[in-house]
Amino acid sequence: MAAITIVLGNKNYSSWSLRPWLALRQTGAAFDEIVIPLYRDGSKEQILAHSPAGKVPVLKHGDLTVWESLAICEYLAEAFPAAKLWPADPAVRAVARSVATEMHGGFQALRQNLPMDVTRRHAGGERIARAASDIERVMAIWRDCRKRFGEARANGQGSFLFGQFTIADAMYAPVVTRFRTYGVTLDAVCQAYADAVLALPAMVEWEKAAAAEPWVIDF
Numbered sequence: 001m002a003a004i005t006i007v008l009g010n011k012n013y014s015s016w017s018l019r020p021w022l023a024l025r026q027t028g029a030a031f032d033e034i035v036i037p038l039y040r041d042g043s044k045e046q047i048l049a050h051s052p053a054g055k056v057p058v059l060k061h062g063d064l065t066v067w068e069s070l071a072i073c074e075y076l077a078e079a080f081p082a083a084k085l086w087p088a089d090p091a092v093r094a095v096a097r098s099v100a101t102e103m104h105g106g107f108q109a110l111r112q113n114l115p116m117d118v119t120r121r122h123a124g125g126e127r128i129a130r131a132a133s134d135i136e137r138v139m140a141i142w143r144d145c146r147k148r149f150g151e152a153r154a155n156g157q158g159s160f161l162f163g164q165f166t167i168a169d170a171m172y173a174p175v176v177t178r179f180r181t182y183g184v185t186l187d188a189v190c191q192a193y194a195d196a197v198l199a200l201p202a203m204v205e206w207e208k209a210a211a212a213e214p215w216v217i218d219f
Contacts, residue, residue, distance in 0.1 A: 002062025004031035006072075007047070009038045009056040011210035013217055015116040015174030017057045018206060020072035022170040024059070025202035027080035037215045070104045073167045087155040087162050095149070096168045099141050099161070103171040110134035114178040117217075118210040124182040135184060138175055142190045150193075159196035173197050177207075 006024055008017035024031055036046045036056060044054060051058040051067045059066045059075065066075050077085035087093045113131040114124075128135065145161035145168070148154075155163035162168060176197045179186060186194060197203060 002064075003060075004029055005034060005060040006031055007034045007036065007050045007056055007058040007060070009036060010213055010215055010217070011035065011206055012118045012213050012215070013116055014038065014056060015111075015178075016055075016069045018116075018174050019069040019170045020057050020059065020076070021206065022165075022173055022200075022202050023073045023076050023083075023085055023167055025205070026085060026165055026170075027076055027083040029080060035213075037213075039217060040215070070100065070167075070171070073100075073170060077167060084155060084164060085167050087149070087166060089154060092149055092154045092162060095145070096162055096166055099145060100168045100171040102141070103175070107134045107138070107175075110138070110175070110178070114182050114184075116174050116178055117181050118177050118207055120181065122182055124184060127182055128184055135179075138172070139186065139190050142172070142193050143187070146189055146193060159192065161193070165200065169197060173200075173203060 004024070006021060008014060008021060011017070021033070034050070036043060038056075047056055047058075048054050050060070051065060053067045055067065057067070057069060057072060059072045061075075061079070066072050073085065076083070087096050109131045113127045142161065149162045150158070150160060153163045155166055158164040160166065160169045161172070176194045178184075179194060180198070198207075
C-alpha cells in the first residue's frame with residue numbers, strides 16, 4: 001500500500017486536524033505526520049507546500065492529496081472499509097452523516113467563543129453564555145444519537161454516538177475537549193459520552209502530544 005502522510009496544525013489548538021487524525025488512527029494503517037505550528041511567521045508557506053488550499057489538515061496517500069477534514073474522513077472510510085467508520089445500515093449512516101455535516105458547517109458561536117485549547121483550562125462564564133444555543137444543540141444531538149443508535153448498538157457494541165467509533169465521533173471530539181476546557185456542565189448521558197471520547201486510546205495519544213508542544217496561543 002502507498003505511504004500515508006497527514007499534515008496537521010498544532011495538536012493543542014487545531015480542531016480540524018484532530019478529526020481526520022482520529023479517523024486515520026481508527027483504520028489501523030501506518031502513517032507519518034507533519035505538524036505545522038499555526039499563526040507563526042512562515043506557517044502559511046509551509047502549509048502551501050503541501051496543499052494549494054493553504055489550510056490544514058491535508059492527507060497524502062501515494063500520489064493523491066486530499067484536503068478538508070470531512071473529505072479526508074470520507075476517503076478513509078472508503079479506503080479502509082474494515083474500520084467501519086460509518087454505520088453499515090444506510091438509514092443510520094444517513095443520520096451519522098447528517099450530524100457530522102452539521103458540525104462541519106455550523107456552530108459558529110461555539111467555535112468563536114470556545115476555541116480548542118486541549119491542555120489548559122479557562123473560565124467559561126460569558127464565553128459559555130454566548131455559545132449557549134450551540135451548546136444545547138450539541139448536547140441534544142449526543143442524547144438523541146445515544147438513545148436511538150448508541151444504546152441500540154447500531155454500529156456494534158460501544159459507548160459512542162452510534163455504538164462503535166465512527167466519523168461522527170471524530171467530528172465531535174474537539175467539542176468534547178472544549179466543554180472540558182471551559183467547564184461546560186453536562187448531563188449524565190452527555191458526560192458519559194464525553195468520558196468515552198476522552199478515554200479513547202487515540203485521544204489519549206493526541207492529548208499527550210499536545211501537552212508536549214512548545215507553542216502557546218493566547219485567546
